Amino acid sequence: MAVLRTVDLTKKFGDFAALDGVNIEVGEGEVYGFIGPNGAGKSTTLRVLLGILKATDGRAEIFGKDSWKDAVEIHKRVAYVPGDINLWPNLTGGEVIDLFVKLRGGNNLDRREELIRKFDLDPTKKCRTYSKGNRQKVALIAAFSSDVDLYVLDEPTSGLDPLMERVFQEYVVEAKKQGKSILLSSHILSEVEKLCDKVAIIREGKIIETGTLKELRHLTGTILLVETKEPIVGLGELKGVSGIQQKDGALSFQVDTAEVDHVIRYISRFGVSRIESSPPTLEELFMRHYEGTAGAVESGAGGER
Amino acid sequence: MTRHLFDGTGTLIRFVLRRDRLRLPIWLVSFAAISAIVALAFVGLYQNAEERQAMAETMRNPAMTAMVGPGYGLDNYTVGAMTAHEMLLMTAGVVGLMNILLVIRHTRTDEEDGRIELVRSLPVGRLSNLSSTLLVMAGANIVLALLTAFSLVALGVESVDLQGSLVYGFALGAAGLVFAGVAAVCAQLSPNARNALGLSIAILLLAYMVRAIGDVTNETLSWLSPLGWILRSEAYVNNYWWPILLTFAGALLLMALALYLNSIRDLGSGFLPSRAGKAKAARSLLSPFGLVFRLQRTGFIAWSAGLLLIGASYGSVLGDLESFFEDIDLMQQMIVQSEGFSLTEQFIPVLMAVMAILGTIPVLMAVLKLKTEEKNDRLEHILSRSVSRNHVLGSYLAMAVLTGFVMLSLAALGLGLVGNAMMEEQLPLGMFYGSALAYLPAMFAMIGVAVLLLGWAPNLTGAVWLYLAFSFFVIYLGGLFQFPEWVGKLTPFGYVSEIPIEEMNYLNAAMLTVVAIILTAIGITGFNRRDIGR
CATH class of the missing domain: 3.40.50.300 (P-loop containing nucleotide triphosphate hydrolases)
Structure with a gap:
């Protein structure tokens, strides 16, 4: 109850x-x-x-x-x-x-x-x-x-x-x-x-x-950190990929749960030398909900009522 | 190091003036206006020298000396002498209060709220805040002196000359500045703002008392009080400037002391130790009513003492009343003559009405404290525990009723006991008490109005103060302005039986109580339905 x-x-x-x-x-x-x-x-x-x-x-x-x-x-x-x-x-x-x-x-x-x-x-x-x-x-x-x-x-x-x-x-x-x-x-x-x-x-x-938290993370997807022998091209155009960042010669990005299989297949062509995956932190979840709608957030933060 | 202690004082002066741009002018104009109005009223009240001379005789009474200071120029009691003698002390007291309130506001309160810390983090000297406040107060008191002096001269009354008016004005200004200095020193000594304010006001009251005792018994004692000094200026008669200069010098010394203390103390600390409080609550605190009472305890005691004192001081003049009245047409106008009662007896209901309305102030404060608690988010703590809204509101109501009962009782007691001691013919104490308690139903009705507002229009609770002011105006001055009878019936105080000249009207009292209960019930319903919070 x-x-x-x-x-x-x-x-x-x-x-x-x-x-x-x-x-x-x-x-x-x-x-x-x-x-x-x-x-x-x-x-x-x-x-x-x-x-x-x-x-x-x-x-x-x-x-x-x-x-x-x-x-x-x-x-x-x-x-x-x-x-x-x-x-x-x-x-x-x-x-x-x-x-x-x-x-x-x-x-x-x-x-x-x-x-x-x-x-x-x-x-x-x-x-x-x-x-x-x-x-x-x-x-x-x-x-x-x-x-x-x-x-x-x-x-x-x-x-x-x-x-x-x-x-x-x-x-x-x-x-x-x-x-x-x-x-x-x-x-x-x-x-x-x-x-x-x-x-x-x-x-x-x-x-x-x-x-x-597990459900929320599942809904959101996984953070991947990938190092490849050849530079990955066309990653940004893939469905379900967001937040691409360059980190010490490796690429970090977020993949929607439904698209993980598809994305892994795609990047394997470029010769993967290192791959790490981690669940998104709550902060990343939170930011994802707010950053996309920055305008709306501003008008919503109307002070204490 | 010491070169930059006062940096930024000029800018801060403009800042203080900006923050007080309404407050300060209202205070100053009020003082000038009241002084002029009273002087003008005296011109109208006492048509000729004989009438003024009769008043002068009552001023020889030690009770009057205690209240307004030693008489001077009593052999030729001109309008000027009269105004200065009867008004200087009271006005100086209020000017002192203004100075205390403003100085504490700009020093210790700002410090406690963390605003001084912000200011001090800027390239501003360590003493600039205090020095700018004191400079503004110095300016304000000088403006007050000039404004009062010129508004008195502008009346064009023969005995109110420029020289005397200037002495009167600057006596007020000097008294004000002394208490600005007192407050500035207290702000350094005390560990917090509330303490600083309490200490300053205590010193103001002490100065009044010391002088009162000194003036009646031993004049040397009066020299210990700055209020005693300015009374020696004897405006419009002898126009002595030296007591005023002496007072100014005293103020400067106090201010220098305050600046020195400020320079050697840490922000947020004081020189008086702040006592550790209780680690555990007393049993008496542990209920909604216990909390309500505890929060209002200090005010309750202060008001109780105040009403007892006012009752006693009215009582002290009862003895002289008969001779006093015969000479004053105005007072006779205010009191409807009735057969079979002495003037003293007829005057008692008037005094009771004034004290009852005055006693209603702490009663309303007791109810409206709920509003303050709500605004400061503290009601939430209580209501989020297993305490109903009825229980909370009921506690404030109980406090208000208790306050009303105690205020009326003490006023009656003070008036009766001291009055009987001063009069040749004694009046029964029970009559005084009955006359006072007759006002209790009217107080209930005022409480009802306050609860109604709390329940349905919490942002308009201030209206009840206007209603009380209106009541005072109608009841106290009604006879003077010869209002039609129905105007008096617009306030609950108009339905109160005037004991001893009237029989107690229990029907009216019951009606007032019923109205009070209905208003309260409607208010409680509203309070149970609405949101709590701003």
């Missing part, structure tokens, strides 16, 4: 459609990556799922319940870390963590101390003195000290240093091992690649690609 699901979710701010028929589904024990550029609708989707914004159309459900009507019930089992974290300047980090944990209903003191130590946070300082990273730590500590079934994390590591990013990843892996689900919005693609089972790419309020 899906822990979290949206069906044709649409959210309009006046005439502007921030979300236009978004469908995502997070299963139990799954880490689901949600990627897309700024202003694509990631935060809006999460806010609708948390019952903070009301959907214009479509459905948003968590644990099979309506995320608007049953918000309070749902939130007992959900931990959320917002993207922009503003805290109360005159409360200390420790006070805010306690408040957050209490308002969800649980209280796990051992875990709180452990998390504070691991994330290296000084809980006696007032929130006004915290940097962005420290404010994120406060929200993450509150989230991970709560015993919940679903974590909704909106760009949780954008202010953390690499050391802390690793601590964060450890906790995500641990939660996953305990069978918990995580919806992770991010644009740190290496992190998504490392942690996520499934990925959805959103652009201008629409999901343009979704599936496991």
